Amino acid sequence: MTPTQPCRLRVAIIDDSADVRTAIRNLLNAAPDMTCAGVYAGIVPALSGLINAPADLALVDLRMPEIDGSTGLPMLRSLFPDTQLLVLTMFQEDDDIFRALANGANGYLLKSDPPESLLAGIRDVVSGGAPMSPAIARRVVQTFQRPLQSPDNPVLTPRELAILTLLRAGRGYKGTAADLSISVDTVRSHIRSIYQKLRVHSLIEALAKTRP
Amino acid sequence: MTPTQPCRLRVAIIDDSADVRTAIRNLLNAAPDMTCAGVYAGIVPALSGLINAPADLALVDLRMPEIDGSTGLPMLRSLFPDTQLLVLTMFQEDDDIFRALANGANGYLLKSDPPESLLAGIRDVVSGGAPMSPAIARRVVQTFQRPLQSPDNPVLTPRELAILTLLRAGRGYKGTAADLSISVDTVRSHIRSIYQKLRVHSLIEALAKTRP
DNA sequence: TGCGCCATCGCATATTCATGCGACGCCACC
DNA sequence: GGTGGCGTCGCATGAATATGCGATGGCGCA
Numbered sequence: 001m002t003p004t005q006p007c008r009l010r011v012a013i014i015d016d017s018a019d020v021r022t023a024i025r026n027l028l029n030a031a032p033d034m035t036c037a038g039v040y041a042g043i044v045p046a047l048s049g050l051i052n053a054p055a056d057l058a059l060v061d062l063r064m065p066e067i068d069g070s071t072g073l074p075m076l077r078s079l080f081p082d083t084q085l086l087v088l089t090m091f092q093e094d095d096d097i098f099r100a101l102a103n104g105a106n107g108y109l110l111k112s113d114p115p116e117s118l119l120a121g122i123r124d125v126v127s128g129g130a131p132m133s134p135a136i137a138r139r140v141v142q143t144f145q146r147p148l149q150s151p152d153n154p155v156l157t158p159r160e161l162a163i164l165t166l167l168r169a170g171r172g173y174k175g176t177a178a179d180l181s182i183s184v185d186t187v188r189s190h191i192r193s194i195y196q197k198l199r200v201h202s203l204i205e206a207l208a209k210t211r212p
Numbered sequence: 213m214t215p216t217q218p219c220r221l222r223v224a225i226i227d228d229s230a231d232v233r234t235a236i237r238n239l240l241n242a243a244p245d246m247t248c249a250g251v252y253a254g255i256v257p258a259l260s261g262l263i264n265a266p267a268d269l270a271l272v273d274l275r276m277p278e279i280d281g282s283t284g285l286p287m288l289r290s291l292f293p294d295t296q297l298l299v300l301t302m303f304q305e306d307d308d309i310f311r312a313l314a315n316g317a318n319g320y321l322l323k324s325d326p327p328e329s330l331l332a333g334i335r336d337v338v339s340g341g342a343p344m345s346p347a348i349a350r351r352v353v354q355t356f357q358r359p360l361q362s363p364d365n366p367v368l369t370p371r372e373l374a375i376l377t378l379l380r381a382g383r384g385y386k387g388t389a390a391d392l393s394i395s396v397d398t399v400r401s402h403i404r405s406i407y408q409k410l411r412v413h414s415l416i417e418a419l420a421k422t423r424p
Numbered sequence: 425t426g427c428g429c430c431a432t433c434g435c436a437t438a439t440t441c442a443t444g445c446g447a448c449g450c451c452a453c454c
Numbered sequence: 455g456g457t458g459g460c461g462t463c464g465c466a467t468g469a470a471t472a473t474g475c476g477a478t479g480g481c482g483c484a
Contacts, residue, residue: 070374102377103370105351124346130344130347134339135341137342141342172470174470186431189432190431384440385440385441397462397464398463401463403442404443428483430482435475446464448466454456
């Protein structure tokens with residue numbers, strides 16, 4: 001990309017905390033194979049700044065004022081498709097994780113990780129990996145496991161499964177009742193049992209938990 | 213669990229190749245914090261052997277004769293719920309990866325990784341992580357990045373995808389609005405656009421049409 | 425013969441969702 | 455310098471869903 005420079009990784013920092021920015025910049029500059037390619041306090045300045053100072057990788061914080069990090073990821077991705085996006089945040093809520101990954105994050109690290117992990121993660125992501133902190137990786141993997149595998153698999157009765165299948169197909173309560181030649185109230189009743197067994201409170205959740 | 217023993221990790225090996233078994237066992241025995249808790253050539257002998265020789269973690273190969281590794285994972289999981297299951301294989305086909313993860317694998321490493329990566333992965337998985345080889349992690353993360361890319365996909369905007377993702381997770385309108393820091397009416401507005409593009413009339417249908 | 429589980433059905437209420445019919449600001453593109 | 459897409463927001467109404475608190479009958483099992 002920039003033949004005049006050696007092959008140091010150009011890393012940009014997007015974080016609303018000045019302290020964090022400084023700490024990470026110092027960390028990057030101490031690494032022999034990296035260089036700090038810009039520090040930004042938010043998505044907007046990053047979008048404009050990165051145009052003239054391209055980076056191989058951007059460390060993106062979530063939960064920033066004005067534009068949320070997750071929201072900014074698609075923007076960064078569309079403007080700079082060759083820049084890897086690595087989320088670096090304090091939070092490990094499911095919402096944060098999956099929203100970030102769905103929005104194009106190439107990795108998800110926690111600020112509580114040791115500094116070496118951050119440097120390793122940066123090298124990992126530019127070499128085609130997707131670094132995640134242990135807790136994050138576990139959560140991500142678990143999303144694949146919820147289909148089957150549950151040891152205490154709440155066994156649904158055949159009738160309940162049939163109803164769930166019809167509802168999954170978008171038939172709605174009325175359509176399901178008609179298909180099975182039962183009353184809507186019966187469908188309601190089964191749904192109630194299903195919710196109790198699965199410990200959920202909406203059809204969406206029930207379908208998510210019973211997805212084969 | 214076994215107070216008479218020191219806190220060495222008891223690692224079992226399930227692989228149909230004798231060479232691989234020997235190589236890994238030597239590697240484990242050379243590690244100060246691990247011990248080989250059994251070597252098995254297939255799922256069936258592992259199921260019986262692990263009863264009398266419990267392990268903290270089992271390295272499971274895929275594509276074994278008689279019982280496939282992926283098929284064996286739920287069996288191992290149900291019999292030994294406290295034993296972590298780490299897939300160690302040569303293959304990185306999508307089918308292998310996602311079937312293994314869906315069937316309860318706690319991590320997925322490639323035999324082509326350096327030996328140190330295997331040891332690090334073992335330590336990672338017992339400490340609550342989910343180690344994945346770089347290429348595997350990237351594939352896993354990518355599944356979150358394309359909630360849909362079906363053939364006749366009426367392209368949804370990043371915002372619309374984010375909203376669908378949250379709703380799929382069971383957040384509901386209010387939760388989604390809160391997560392994205394927007395109003396419920398805005399969520400409604402996006403949903404309306406999504407329904408038009410997908411030509412559906414319920415969330416269930418929209419989610420069904422946007423899953424690959 | 426009583427007990428538990430399943431399937432059926434009813435009614436009432438609160439919450440959520442679907443939809444229509446608007447509006448505004450921003451930005452890219454021509 | 456208009457046009458269109460995107461994202462934001464509001465209000466209103468009817469439909470659908472969630473939940474509580476019931477009931478009846480059949481069936482297997484101890």
